[in-house]
Amino acid sequence: MSDSILEIKNLHATVAGKSILNGLDLAINAGEVHAIMGPNGSGKSTLTHVLAGRDGYEVTEGSVCYKGEDLLQLEPEERAREGVFLAFQYPVEIPGVNNVYLLKAALNAVRKHRGESELDAMEFLALIREKMQLMRMDESFLNRAVNEGFSGGEKKRNEILQMSVLQPTLALLDETDSGLDIDALKIVSEGINSLRHPERAMLLVTHYQRLLDYVEPDFVHVLSKGRIVKSGDKSLALALEAQGYDWVEKEPVSP
Amino acid sequence: MTASPAIDSLKAAAEWQRTVSPAPEWLQELKSASLSKFLAAGFPTQRAERWKYTRLASFARKSYALPGAQGGAGLALPAGAFRALEGPRLVFIDGCLHEGLSDTGNIPGLRITNLETAIGEDNRLVREQLGRIADGDLHQFTRLNLGLLGGGAVIEVDRGVEIRQPLYLLFMSQAADAPLVANPRILFRLGERSSIKFVEHHIGEPAADNLVNLCGEGIVGQGATLEYYAIHEDTGGSCGLSSLHLRQAGDSLVRHNSVSLGGRMIRNDVHSRLEASGASIELHGLYLAGDRQHVDNHTLVEHCAPHTTSSQDYKGVLQGRGRAVFNGKVLIHEGAHGSNAQQSNSNLLLSGQAEVDTKPELEIYNDDVKCSHGATVGQLDKQALYYLRSRGIGEETARVMLTFAFAEAVIQKMAIAQLRERIEENVIRLLPASERIRTFL
Numbered sequence: 001m002s003d004s005i006l007e008i009k010n011l012h013a014t015v016a017g018k019s020i021l022n023g024l025d026l027a028i029n030a031g032e033v034h035a036i037m038g039p040n041g042s043g044k045s046t047l048t049h050v051l052a053g054r055d056g057y058e059v060t061e062g063s064v065c066y067k068g069e070d071l072l073q074l075e076p077e078e079r080a081r082e083g084v085f086l087a088f089q090y091p092v093e094i095p096g097v098n099n100v101y102l103l104k105a106a107l108n109a110v111r112k113h114r115g116e117s118e119l120d121a122m123e124f125l126a127l128i129r130e131k132m133q134l135m136r137m138d139e140s141f142l143n144r145a146v147n148e149g150f151s152g153g154e155k156k157r158n159e160i161l162q163m164s165v166l167q168p169t170l171a172l173l174d175e176t177d178s179g180l181d182i183d184a185l186k187i188v189s190e191g192i193n194s195l196r197h198p199e200r201a202m203l204l205v206t207h208y209q210r211l212l213d214y215v216e217p218d219f220v221h222v223l224s225k226g227r228i229v230k231s232g233d234k235s236l237a238l239a240l241e242a243q244g245y246d247w248v249e250k251e252p253v254s255p
Numbered sequence: 256m257t258a259s260p261a262i263d264s265l266k267a268a269a270e271w272q273r274t275v276s277p278a279p280e281w282l283q284e285l286k287s288a289s290l291s292k293f294l295a296a297g298f299p300t301q302r303a304e305r306w307k308y309t310r311l312a313s314f315a316r317k318s319y320a321l322p323g324a325q326g327g328a329g330l331a332l333p334a335g336a337f338r339a340l341e342g343p344r345l346v347f348i349d350g351c352l353h354e355g356l357s358d359t360g361n362i363p364g365l366r367i368t369n370l371e372t373a374i375g376e377d378n379r380l381v382r383e384q385l386g387r388i389a390d391g392d393l394h395q396f397t398r399l400n401l402g403l404l405g406g407g408a409v410i411e412v413d414r415g416v417e418i419r420q421p422l423y424l425l426f427m428s429q430a431a432d433a434p435l436v437a438n439p440r441i442l443f444r445l446g447e448r449s450s451i452k453f454v455e456h457h458i459g460e461p462a463a464d465n466l467v468n469l470c471g472e473g474i475v476g477q478g479a480t481l482e483y484y485a486i487h488e489d490t491g492g493s494c495g496l497s498s499l500h501l502r503q504a505g506d507s508l509v510r511h512n513s514v515s516l517g518g519r520m521i522r523n524d525v526h527s528r529l530e531a532s533g534a535s536i537e538l539h540g541l542y543l544a545g546d547r548q549h550v551d552n553h554t555l556v557e558h559c560a561p562h563t564t565s566s567q568d569y570k571g572v573l574q575g576r577g578r579a580v581f582n583g584k585v586l587i588h589e590g591a592h593g594s595n596a597q598q599s600n601s602n603l604l605l606s607g608q609a610e611v612d613t614k615p616e617l618e619i620y621n622d623d624v625k626c627s628h629g630a631t632v633g634q635l636d637k638q639a640l641y642y643l644r645s646r647g648i649g650e651e652t653a654r655v656m657l658t659f660a661f662a663e664a665v666i667q668k669m670a671i672a673q674l675r676e677r678i679e680e681n682v683i684r685l686l687p688a689s690e691r692i693r694t695f696l
Binding site: 053077110162 | 638639642643644645646647650652653656657659660661662663664667695696
């Protein structure tokens, strides 16, 4: 059996006093790609933000074990340095901070944490250029402010670019397919696929099956009312696409 | 009721000026009338709506003298000048034009005349424009400026001419035995489809405690473009008043960038009238204030004609006991249909003792217009902070990064690279954790 990356047990979480996650269990091993699907409001995005450590997302019960340690004790930046990466559904626009500054500061923070030396400007640019080519991003992108005025597709490509620079152990992708046209979806999917690795785990959160045509998951879970109500292989996603979420929500929860 | 040491000293200064350098009769009348009105009203107090949050009492208690004659050959370009800027320049020392340090550059289509010379030659532009654009009822200090008229320049750009190099206007305030009052005046006219950039730059010696009262009056012709930079670097203990008054013809464009980086007291006024269809003005402002510093930005944009456009975006970073005021007013006159006005002011307060008073105002006498305004006062954007931290960037570094970014977003709007670099460096120096900012740049 592969190494465990993430083990979530009986997770309950509230946002602004409202309970969103209600006893969620999930285990992800190294090398695996899991997809979480579910209707709007089922708690998909909340799960990713709880794992990334967002303020205001309060865990009231349960545990999250990441590489054998209690993830919930860590600050967001510590989680990131330990290898957790969240690709945002709505990447934040930050006027005045250039992409190149963000990427450099982030990479060096992660490298420092790993006990590696910081990259000098030349090494850094060489690395970034290689990754940008993969995401088919223009050089001018480096000197633009983070996500400011980016199209939906550019924002999502930027998320995957950051991920490929930071090389996380656990990648959480929150509706990375939303708002993408077919060409952008292909580029983003290629980027994600290039990061599949025996030592890396991925959790794809998605509303539609579309992304899973390009990034094939090993496991598919259905989230409803803050719990996983059904798990299966990739055929489950196709069944959901055909029959809608009502079908699983009405079925009794498997023990 | 308005007697104060300042008022008495200004009265005496006017007497002295009339005796030693008498103006032509028409001008002397204009000056006297203007000065009497100012003196009768006195320094504005906080009872006046436009001065509600800016207290000039300590400056009204001083006794001011006129600066002595300039033009000494020994003086060098002050250390704080923007040396990297290439192009024509006018240097004003305590409000007086210093010809030795100035260089009008002999650029075809650009005529720059010493105001004193222009008055002597009975220059038409002076006759037509002096005191005609600035509204003394709204801007009392323009009356003082005219009443005690100091040095100045008359700038004309011929129709169709594009001046590429910026015209640099440096205002240096020196420490003197007694506080000085400086009243420089800039008059300009941009011909049809012409374009020019002005860089107004205020610097001061730390020990200076002068009253620097600049007034600019200009007409921007049909289809002409004016790019205007008004920059206050630390002006020491002086009170820096800078006001710009514009009339814009159809399809003219004004891009105004204001940067105030500290000083005991800074007050900027920009007033533009969009007088014909297609005229537009964009105002971008950045101000930083810390302990014992006060920055006040007042704007007034009048939409007098249909299809005129204005936007205002001011950002402030306040530290320590820094104080700032923003009052942006948009007035849409009857008949100015299809006009579009946007306004925003955001402030970052880095300390609990810092204070800002912000008041966006819209007065609309028309239907069929598009207007928006908003003001924020507060802390850093939590979403952005989370985003940066989720990339492994520590909270402190993320805060520093976002604080710098807040200012940088305004600096990036400036089209002159040498100015951007200089301002950026100064902003970094003034913000907390300068060293940390440098590590990620």
